[in-house]
Each structure stands twice: as structure tokens, then as C-alpha cells.
């Protein structure tokens with residue numbers, strides 16, 4: 544199955560449908576992670592981390608294996624860099640990036656998209672791919688749009704108690 548403009552459009556429609564369905568924020572975020580993993584063959588592992596007390600705490604994820612990195616200090620790893628800067632990080636070759644915290648031997652490339660609310664990073668979407676340079680400008684635009692759509696639901700954190708926002 545190849546990814547086309549329709550796949551990205553379909554992904555955004557799916558997020559809209561999930562939001563319009565209403566209900567619990569945790570269920571929505573879990574469903575968004577599953578949708579990303581299941582619709583995009585290059586997205587080998589997908590997770591959402593929540594900013595909590597200067598750390599990133601792992602919430603919902605989908606992939607072949609659990610990661611040992613369930614808490615990452617802001618500033619560490621590719622995930623921590625994206626949280627610190629508020630900018631998307633795209634790593635075409637994880638083995639060439641000294642910041643990379645290895646999770647899975649199969650991972651070749653990674654994208655981390657911060658989820659911001661009123662200028663504050665509250666969470667991030669992390670996608671690992673088993674293919675090198677798997678994330679192009681369409682993936683970046685698409686995932687940044689998904690991050691915007693889910694940002695209000697990330698404010699309340701995850702059921703592990705992840706809370707990032709002090710108004």
C-alpha cells in the first residue's frame with residue numbers, strides 16, 4: 544500500500560471523526576495513535592509523550608514492542624530536543640544522530656512533533672520508522688496538523704497523571 548495525498552487527507556478526516564465522536568480524551572488519543580500506526584505503513588512505532596514535571600511521560604503507543612524510554616527528561620534525546628525547542632525534529636538516520644536514544648534495533652529514522660497549546664509544549668507525537676529517511680515534508684505537515692487537532696485533548700494529560708498545563 545503506497546501513501547498518497549488521499550492517505551494524508553483520509554488521516555485528517557479520521558482524526559476529525561474521532562474528535563466529533565466525543566467521549567474521553569484518553570480514548571481519543573489512543574485511537575489517534577492506532578490510526579496513525581495502522582494507516583501509514585512507514586510508521587512502525589507511534590507514541591504520544593506528555594510533558595510532566597520537566598519530563599516526557601509516555602502515554603498511548605502502538606508498535607511491535609514496548610519502549611524502555613517511558614520517561615525522558617526534556618532536553619535529552621530527539622524527543623527531549625523537540626520538547627525543549629518546540630520545533631519538529633526529523634532524523635533521517637538515527638544512527639548518525641548523537642542525540643538519539645535507542646529504543647528498537649530496527650529503527651532507522653524518526654520524527655518528533657511537539658503538541659503545543661497557547662505557545663506551550665504540552666505533549667509530542669513520536670514516530671519511529673524501520674525505513675531510513677521515512678519522513679518527508681508531507682509527513683511533517685500532516686503530523687503537525689494532527690498535533691494541532693489533538694492539542695486540547697493533550698492538556699489534561701494521560702491517565703498516568705500527566706499534567707503539563709498550569710494556566
Ligand code: SME
Nearest residue numbers: 610620621622643644646
Ligand atoms: N528515540 C527517542 C526515544 C523514544 S523511542 O524512539 C520510542 C529519542 O531519541 O528521544
